[in-house]
Amino acid sequence: MEQIRDYSLEDFKELLLNNFKNIYDLELLILKGHIITEFTINCYLENLSNNSDANFFKGGYSHSLKIGMIEHFGRFGERSSGIIKSLRLLNKIRNGIAHNLSVNEQLIREYINSVLQIASTNFINPEYELRLKFSLSTGYLCAEIFGEYYEEREKTKSNNGSNKKH
Numbered sequence: 001m002e003q004i005r006d007y008s009l010e011d012f013k014e015l016l017l018n019n020f021k022n023i024y025d026l027e028l029l030i031l032k033g034h035i036i037t038e039f040t041i042n043c044y045l046e047n048l049s050n051n052s053d054a055n056f057f058k059g060g061y062s063h064s065l066k067i068g069m070i071e072h073f074g075r076f077g078e079r080s081s082g083i084i085k086s087l088r089l090l091n092k093i094r095n096g097i098a099h100n101l102s103v104n105e106q107l108i109r110e111y112i113n114s115v116l117q118i119a120s121t122n123f124i125n126p127e128y129e130l131r132l133k134f135s136l137s138t139g140y141l142c143a144e145i146f147g148e149y150y151e152e153r154e155k156t157k158s159n160n161g162s163n164k165k166h
Helices: 002-006 009-020 026-048 063-073 077-100 105-119 130-165
Strands: none
Touching: 002 026, 009 026, 009 130, 026 063, 026 077, 026 130, 063 077, 077 105, 077 130, 105 130
């Protein structure tokens, strides 16, 4: 899935929609959401890295460590603490499935609320069922991270292009 590095914003939106639509099983949705979030984190961390050959898709770093790297080196401004909190909650939710075979719905609600705090607007209809709220929250969280990655990637491309002309 390393091709995500080259995705446009539209490609990324399509990735989210294609992987979240028509999934009615909450556990599968959580697992897919966690994976797509990790792909997004990988791109973001590679972009932050001083090593131009950084590959967080193959680096062997745990998800938890990657969240810690974002906490220390991420550039999300006032949204940082909310993004970190949401990522940690998502990881806890996923670990509940992976290690205990259980879904903690209270933790999912806490996760959804933490994402809504980042958004500073309630973009989720309270009448939606939990899985749909989860999908929307995870899509929003991924979009926040990918958006920052994309913006920096495009600046770097632009700067490299202008440096070659001189």
